[in-house]
Amino acid sequence: MERMALDDRRRRADRARQVADLLRRQIIHGGFPGGQLPLEAALAREFDTSRNTVRQALDLLREEGLVERCPGVGTTVAAEKYPHGLHRLLGLAETLHEHGRVVNQVRTMTLIEPPAPVSHRLGLAPGEQVVYLERLRSLNGLPLSLDLTYLVRDVGEPLFDEDLAGNDIFVLLETIAGQPLGTAELTLEAVNADPHTAAALGTPRGAALLMVERLTHLADGRPVDLEFIRFRGDRLTMRGHLRRTEKEEQAWP
Amino acid sequence: MERMALDDRRRRADRARQVADLLRRQIIHGGFPGGQLPLEAALAREFDTSRNTVRQALDLLREEGLVERCPGVGTTVAAEKYPHGLHRLLGLAETLHEHGRVVNQVRTMTLIEPPAPVSHRLGLAPGEQVVYLERLRSLNGLPLSLDLTYLVRDVGEPLFDEDLAGNDIFVLLETIAGQPLGTAELTLEAVNADPHTAAALGTPRGAALLMVERLTHLADGRPVDLEFIRFRGDRLTMRGHLRRTEKEEQAWP
Incomplete structure (x- = not known):
């Protein structure tokens, strides 16, 4: 049972990394006009994954300093690379x-x-x-x-x-x-x-x-x-x- | 007076970075036979600097995982890059x-x-x-x-x-x-x-x-x-x- 939970956590972390890598590329290549990323729900649909996974992916990018996240404003590109x-x-x-x-x-x-x-x-x-x-x-x-x-x-x-x-x-x-x-x-x-x-x-x-x-x-x-x-x-x-x-x-x- | 001390610390940190960069290159290119770095005193002479600066440079390389430091053994290359x-x-x-x-x-x-x-x-x-x-x-x-x-x-x-x-x-x-x-x-x-x-x-x-x-x-x-x-x-x-x-x-x- 605990083993399953661990596997699940690993799977979600792996999935978040995949999503983060693809978003990183779009950010670096100016793929988001005005520096505004889509809403979590829209990203979850685009990547065919859960909102939790999207949130974890965006957290990874925030920790890298690539994006900022504000309640009400959503996710924005923090600085040009x-x-x-x-x-x-x-x-x-x-x-x-x-x-x-x-x-x-x-x-x-x-x-x-x-x-x-x-x-x-x-x-x-x-x-x-x-x-x-x-x-x-x-x-x-x-x-x-x-x-x-x-x-x-x-x-x-x-x-x-x-x-x-x-x-x-x-x-x-x-x-x-x-x-x-x-x-x-x-x-x-x-x-x-x-x-x-x-x-x-x-x-x-x-x-x-x-x-x-x-x-x-x-x-x-x-x-x-x-x-x-x-x-x-x-x-x-x-x-x-x-x-x-x-x-x-x-x-x- | 405090300003001087700050400048001194910055100067030593700058000097340690210079020494670390040169040692890093020698380490990466296999410049130390057997993976053994010279003693601090010898490095201080080679780089015409103080032992404190050499120690700080070696600490930088240890934090990068490039070298290990053991009392009595000295500084050794930790892992090949x-x-x-x-x-x-x-x-x-x-x-x-x-x-x-x-x-x-x-x-x-x-x-x-x-x-x-x-x-x-x-x-x-x-x-x-x-x-x-x-x-x-x-x-x-x-x-x-x-x-x-x-x-x-x-x-x-x-x-x-x-x-x-x-x-x-x-x-x-x-x-x-x-x-x-x-x-x-x-x-x-x-x-x-x-x-x-x-x-x-x-x-x-x-x-x-x-x-x-x-x-x-x-x-x-x-x-x-x-x-x-x-x-x-x-x-x-x-x-x-x-x-x-x-x-x-x-x-x-």
Whole structure:
């Protein structure tokens, strides 16, 4: 008997997760005009499930910060979640230019003698200095990411005279180096926000962050820019395409 | 005076984050032979910082589940974090074949009449049934991801007779369809684990998950496989390359 009840609870939780996943996609892709979700009864009909399951699904989305729920008003989209392109190497202001204005607050900018792992990644001799830069980046006034950046000195030092509040580093680096950027290697992770990062990003402690480590090279192949970026998980998605076969490979034998 | 103390605390927290980010990368890339990190004093020298800052950095990594700290033993890598390729469309067992054996526990497999958003994404008429599949996927016996999958009926139904525990869906679909997969659109997010997902994945409530929504097409362009995947953030990274210019575009004018 108790076993049945457990199974029932699991089934409803599984079902709520399914509904939440589908609603999440519609929310992220602007599928609800005016940011207003249908009433619970209508969603229950659409998903052919109970109102309890719908309520549980909406609770999951509220806990993620995607929706707000008010008696009498119903369920509304809480905040836009912005798409960061994964198809091409772009700075934040470049990739989000349709969504508003990116402003960067410079928290730290200084010349440092970097730890060995940074020197190694940037291909520098021990003792060679780098520019260390820490920025809090906001879109339309809301904090989006905390970026820690290590730049090779010859392209990094001219940035002391540039407008870093209103420009992506990428665009400035290309002007300084007199050549475009080439490729970047990146690693993506999901991590919980530590208390200090949470405070800087205005998010609860432990909130899920999308963490990106990215080493960017100039077109000539030289690594110049090593970044550690923490995006607020409730404000940003990464979007891209993958192909089954590499372009060089033959398709299906 | 109090203001100074606050600044000092912030500076140490910022410094600890820098150290933690660099150590995280070394851990993920197997930079510590035998999984043993150097002593605090040695790390303090390497990063030219105080032992207190090093201790705070190691605490951040412990909270992420990346390292364990024991008196007398020091700091050891807690669990391997596996790399999922972002350069090509691959199933989990395909992308992790060097790291061990992927086993899939089928929690649910059934024919359903899907909700409208699923029909729409898969290009189906209202009322057309799909195969719904829920799998808990483990690598070397440790839970890695919870996958919710909707499959177009003609390629999904033959899966009832296949070994889903030991095979990626991708490979089976290609055999069934008699053609390779083509491309997939994917969206990546960081979300906190809800209690039921946390229980299934054996992770604490609220743990950061890497969430992937992926719509996969056959080579002929037909969408056949819609998946919602929750990866444990402490077990998996996504890795790829980005190019500054699209291949079609001219480089720097």
